[in-house]
Each structure stands twice: as structure tokens, then as C-alpha cells.
Amino acid sequence: MRLDIVTIFPAFFGVLDVSLLGKARASGLIEVGVHDLRDFTHDRHRTVDDTPYGGGAGMVMKPEPWGEALDSVVTPSSVLIVPSPAGHPFTQATARELATREHLVFACGRYEGIDQRVVEHYSERTEVRQLSVGDYVLNGGEVATMAMIEAIGRLVPGVVGNPESLTEESHEDGLLEYPSYTKPPVWRDLAVPEVLLSGNHGAIAAWRHEQQLARTRAVRPDLLGTADSIEER
Numbered sequence: 001m002r003l004d005i006v007t008i009f010p011a012f013f014g015v016l017d018v019s020l021l022g023k024a025r026a027s028g029l030i031e032v033g034v035h036d037l038r039d040f041t042h043d044r045h046r047t048v049d050d051t052p053y054g055g056g057a058g059m060v061m062k063p064e065p066w067g068e069a070l071d072s073v074v075t076p077s078s079v080l081i082v083p084s085p086a087g088h089p090f091t092q093a094t095a096r097e098l099a100t101r102e103h104l105v106f107a108c109g110r111y112e113g114i115d116q117r118v119v120e121h122y123s124e125r126t127e128v129r130q131l132s133v134g135d136y137v138l139n140g141g142e143v144a145t146m147a148m149i150e151a152i153g154r155l156v157p158g159v160v161g162n163p164e165s166l167t168e169e170s171h172e173d174g175l176l177e178y179p180s181y182t183k184p185p186v187w188r189d190l191a192v193p194e195v196l197l198s199g200n201h202g203a204i205a206a207w208r209h210e211q212q213l214a215r216t217r218a219v220r221p222d223l224l225g226t227a228d229s230i231e232e233r
């Protein structure tokens, strides 16, 4: 998989050289290119924004630098991802789907966003996905891009050492994950649930599933379907 990121803050993505994704890059499983949008400007001030047509507060990112920057990386087989509060929700299912694609390009907008014609132009040439990581306001697309890259990158085959660890996580099966415990068996008078020490794998699996259901009902009832489908889970 190759990732290309276009941003006015390229240094923000230095963190991609460490941790899991750093290893994935070193092993060649994931290639990453970070591109400074200002390198695609031609004026002395390296201008990337201007005032909005129709008035209003803030500035809008100009289409010209974006066109030159994206032309340098986007191909017909790319997926151009534009993080946006107005985007479709980015979920674990989205991450799983995007982890199967060969080339993802992330366009990190700032200010009031990118001139809409950029999305319109590239929608004629490749797959464009406007995606949101949450219903709150960020100053730009960089944090959202990092979250998406982490969620997607860890699902690329070979990135996570033990693929088993990917199957028992929140949202993988539509439920929140069960609580986890490790040694010591008692800590500050708090004991690990007996069933986990029983060695009875069937009872442990049943307890964990019930914990998933209880947590999901309590914290994220929106993830559950109708009442009967809850019982089926």
C-alpha cells in the first residue's frame, strides 16, 4: 500500500516514522509520501488561501495549488480522501475496506476548507471520499488523517504481528470489546473475575460475550439493532 499526504504542515506527520507504522514503512509494507502544499505555489508568499466568494468569516484554500499538488500524486486507481466534518462517517468497516486499496491520497484542508471545485474536478478522474472522524470541529484535516492512517494501516496484512489480536477489538464484530485483566489476581482489594481464572474456555468466552453486550447496551446502544438481534448476538 502507498499513502500520499498533502498538507501545509508536513512536519506533523513525522510521527509516522515511529511505532507500528514506522516498522511497516521500514519493511516496505506501507510506503508514505508527505507533500507540502506550499511547494505547489508560485508567488513570493507561497499563498494557499483567499477570501470566500459570497463573504463570510475565514479563508478558503485556493484550487490552483491543490490541483498541481494532487496532479502530482493522484492516478485513476487512487482513492482521494478528504477529511471533512461534512464527510461520511469513518468507521471500522471503512478502515477495513480502505486497507484493501493500493493507493490512498489524503488531502488535509485547513481554514474553512478547500475550494469545492477540487472535489468536483477529481471526482471525474478518480474515487473521492469525503470522510469524517467525528462530529466536532478540528482546525484541519491532519489529526483526522493520522487517525484514519492508524486505523487503516494496522489492518494491512503483515503490519500487526498477531492477526488474531485484530479480531477481538471494539467495533470489529459490531460490539464494544470486553474488559481485560492481567496479573496480579488481586490489586488494591480488587479481584480479577473468577471465571477468567477458571481455565474453562467455554465459560470464559460466554462471559466475555456477555460483557461485550452489557458494555455496548450501556455505552453505545446505537450500535445495536432491534431487540431480537441483540439476543442473537
Ligand SMILES: Nc1c(O)cccc1[N+](=O)[O-]
Pocket: 083, 084, 085, 087, 131, 132, 133, 134, 135, 136, 137, 138, 139, 140, 141, 144
Ligand atoms: N471534524 C473535522 C474537522 O472539523 C475538520 C477536518 C476533518 C474533520 N473530520 O474528519 O472529522
